[in-house]
Amino acid sequence: MTDALRDTRFVLQHLLQAPAALAALPPYAEVDADLISQVAEAAHEFCNGLLAPLNAAGDREGCHLEGGNVRAPTGFAWAWSEFVEAGWPLLACHPEDGGQGLPHVVDAVLHEAVSATNPGWGMYFGILHGGYACLHAHGSPELKDRYLADIAAGRSLVTMALTEPQAGSDLGGCRTRATPHDDGSVRVEGTKIFISGGDHDLTHQIVHLVLARLPDAAPGSRGLSLFLVPKWLPDGTRNAVVVERIEEKMGLHASPTCVLRFDGATGWRVGEAGRGLNAMFVMMNAARINVGLQGVGAAAAALAQAQSYALDRAQGGAPILRHAPVQRLLAHTRAWTEGGRMLALWTALRLDEAHAHPEPAEREHALREASLLTPIVKALLTAQGFTSVSDALQVFGGHGYVSEWGVEQRLRDLRVSLLYEGTNEIQALDLWQRRLLPDHAQALARLLDRLLERVASPWAAPAAAAAERLLSSLRAVMDADAPAGLVAPAALRGCGLALLGALWARADDAAAHDGEAAFTRRKQATAAVYFTQLLPELDALLAQLDALRRDPRAAADTLALAAGAADGAGDF
Amino acid sequence: MTDALRDTRFVLQHLLQAPAALAALPPYAEVDADLISQVAEAAHEFCNGLLAPLNAAGDREGCHLEGGNVRAPTGFAWAWSEFVEAGWPLLACHPEDGGQGLPHVVDAVLHEAVSATNPGWGMYFGILHGGYACLHAHGSPELKDRYLADIAAGRSLVTMALTEPQAGSDLGGCRTRATPHDDGSVRVEGTKIFISGGDHDLTHQIVHLVLARLPDAAPGSRGLSLFLVPKWLPDGTRNAVVVERIEEKMGLHASPTCVLRFDGATGWRVGEAGRGLNAMFVMMNAARINVGLQGVGAAAAALAQAQSYALDRAQGGAPILRHAPVQRLLAHTRAWTEGGRMLALWTALRLDEAHAHPEPAEREHALREASLLTPIVKALLTAQGFTSVSDALQVFGGHGYVSEWGVEQRLRDLRVSLLYEGTNEIQALDLWQRRLLPDHAQALARLLDRLLERVASPWAAPAAAAAERLLSSLRAVMDADAPAGLVAPAALRGCGLALLGALWARADDAAAHDGEAAFTRRKQATAAVYFTQLLPELDALLAQLDALRRDPRAAADTLALAAGAADGAGDF
Structure with missing residues (x-):
């Protein structure tokens, strides 16, 4: 079992307790732990078996426009027909359309696995489920009759x-x-x-x-x-x-x-x-979570490759995995990647609750939380995924830059994720203006509180302290009426760091009950890496925000001048 | 005049007062402000005129191995012959070899300009001067006779x-x-x-x-x-x-x-x-400074393109340069890039003093400082250059990912600079083990002190405070005997941030005497951006170091576990 699949199981079963959460949602009442495990395993098997071998060749061959038609790389159409035949496109579609009715959180596992093995191939169906959901919700009966079953099944x-x-x-x-x-x-x-x-x-x-x-x-x-x-x-x-x-x-x-x-x-x-x-917005939340998972998938795959390279590659008589700077790169990448997986899968689960909880109030509450989390998942996990893949590439030394190992392709493939489905700057504005400002960050505060309830880990206290510092800083910035466009990017990353803190504290607890000692040890060590080496960035972000808060007008003018904007400070 | 050339003039004349510094070095006694300006202008003219138009085409065409010989992209050989004819390879060679005997600091300006316009072409002669210096210093009379003049002139x-x-x-x-x-x-x-x-x-x-x-x-x-x-x-x-x-x-x-x-x-x-x-090490210091300048050159070029794109590209009826998130990306990129230029050119000037000062003690002192600064120039400026080019690409939205605008090529071209001439991890170890540990960071402390002498800018106090926090943190880590490989990367970046702080405080002063009001205003605004938005990262790095210091053994074990190193903590 790969590291990524093993960790996915931990996140779903022990951290999020997804089977219990899904049991409360009528459409998913039969989705138990076994079914989740089976689907996750089968997804990883399909991706590693069929898609991974086509990844580098697809990059080299590219797509060709011939006589008005586009030809995809060799093997791509075949892999799609295998995918369709195995019923994967139907995974999260409604049973009345022939679908399997599985929740988003399980679909998300598939998306991470595809992104880790062949992101180019994944692009062909990246919007398939969103298109299905859009047509299901808004299409006329005639259009649905004509197109929906084919879309659900992956024939269109x-x-x-x-x-x-x-x-x-x-x-x-x-x-x-x-x-x-x-x-x-x-x-x-x-x-x-x-x-x-x-x-x-x-x-x-x-x-x-x-x-x-x-x-x-x-x-x-x-x-x-x-x-x-x-x-x-x-x-x-x-x-x-x-x-x-x-x-x-x-x-x-x-x-x-x-x-x-x-x-x-x-x-x-x-x-x-x-x-x-x-x-169109029907498509957006789930699609943005999947884009965030592209960052997680790419980084997880690059991490696995880099770790294996570091074990095999000897310098000075020992594997370079024995070199502390290499360990540092790998440990940081693991902490970011596993943290990102927790955040994305949790958000997908909230989206399932938003769609399927029997209580309307719970649905609304879950939708508000999913909408708060989604821009963070999209922007933080793609930006950090890019940095993490770059860090993993660094482990290869000069060999990381040549195509042979495939890690440079991951870096090239992933860069667009910071741009599409709404640039990361737009995600930050969405978060700030629509999810944080209107309620003075109260929903965020409640969410962080709830995450840290009944967490016994020694990291609960630093996580709670980080959350408190974040909230007081965000609120001070709101009260000072600092320009949204200037504060939003640091605010988004700060929210992400605090949320990951809360999740890592929970993970530290949950890992104790995992049952596999080596996994528990590594997970708890990775939590420690997060708190001691990565979370400190939060205070740098809060210092940025503090400077913008002290004199927002001057800060805006200064940035505009440094940006070479002769017309002065930005419009928003 | 491009922004980069204008800023280079400021750095050389007003910030570093290079003409006065060079006047004290006998071989460069005749290198006055006019000559420096002329060479810098001619270098930018050559690069923008001849090299820039070949950059995208060279990337597309690539190199071909035919009958055992490599064919460079179309136009590359022609551009080289023009370059040779204009005498550029001879710039920094000794007059007895037919060279013009100009200092490294002027050669560095050329390297930045080449990196900004056609880094692929620049690779052909990246090591030319290093090879010349190596042969000049170590070659036998016969070898020198046979090869040195051709190398100096660029015929080999x-x-x-x-x-x-x-x-x-x-x-x-x-x-x-x-x-x-x-x-x-x-x-x-x-x-x-x-x-x-x-x-x-x-x-x-x-x-x-x-x-x-x-x-x-x-x-x-x-x-x-x-x-x-x-x-x-x-x-x-x-x-x-x-x-x-x-x-x-x-x-x-x-x-x-x-x-x-x-x-x-x-x-x-x-x-x-x-x-x-x-x-070989004769080649190394100058080559590493030039690699750092690849980061500066690429980021400066990407910044100029992004700024011009943001001015031309309208969304919602106004240029996107009016959007605060775009201004933020541009302002941060400018602060990093102009800071990097100061640091690299200053280091190159210290290297000139190391080679040519009439007093042996001064030569030795300058060499120690240049050797302390060089790994920081190489590692910080390439890593940050990569991030800055990526930030500039972000300004283009989805258009940044397509080849048309050329900014994605800059990002691809630059990635290797974090790896070659000694990976950035090796630079960090060199800094920590050979430049900081042996004298308990005293040389660094003196250098920071001297930079901040007689600086009237209001930023002098925060720069000095940052330097003090850095030094006390570094020394605490040394006293705790934390593993070099774990602390070195954060230590290097922290040193870089503190040095840039001192340089930005000086630049804030120097800009007041520049004489062009718009330039002064923008430079001082950019200094403010550095201090309020970028320097805060220092404290996150110091918090990382602090965690490593508190219990180095536990930190090392934790990182090793998270890295998946079954054999335990790293060897160094």
């Missing part, structure tokens, strides 16, 4: 077509138009960029979910509606969706990032007119 | 062949053998890896400096001697140096990283037998 793949050349993070600037047609369909015209899996040969049908404007739509994001635009029309003819090009990029060469031109393509509205963003 | 390029497949950071494990021949030459047999520019078509002749063992040599690093092995022998025949392959790597595709097989190649010893490492 899904893209999300949001970004346009002139409109990136600000979706309100979208110009793609949808013109209604007599038969209830629309004709879509416009160009969309950054469409992952915009075309490929893994499936025959591809379903594009496209943000566009109906005639007379309001300006800005309130005028956007969502449309389903299939690659193949119901009559079997090709829809007017043209792949203009595949982007050259830093990594993820196995995943075609397409520029798509909709040339009067036929589509159908999903959800209410003018509520397109709302319909 | 130089490689450094140290690493072997089984011997990376531990050079003592080298197995390449050198067998003496009747005529005073040797026959070299063995395989060397990671040879930058191991073959190419920029020059006809290539001179390899090879570490190898004579018969009956002592084991370990004391048995290594250095040999000059030319690609072409004096009689015009090809020497037995075979390019086995070019490595595939993360970046620097324009620079061929070769595996070279020496198949009984003819060579000649350079320096004393068994003193090969000693002879």
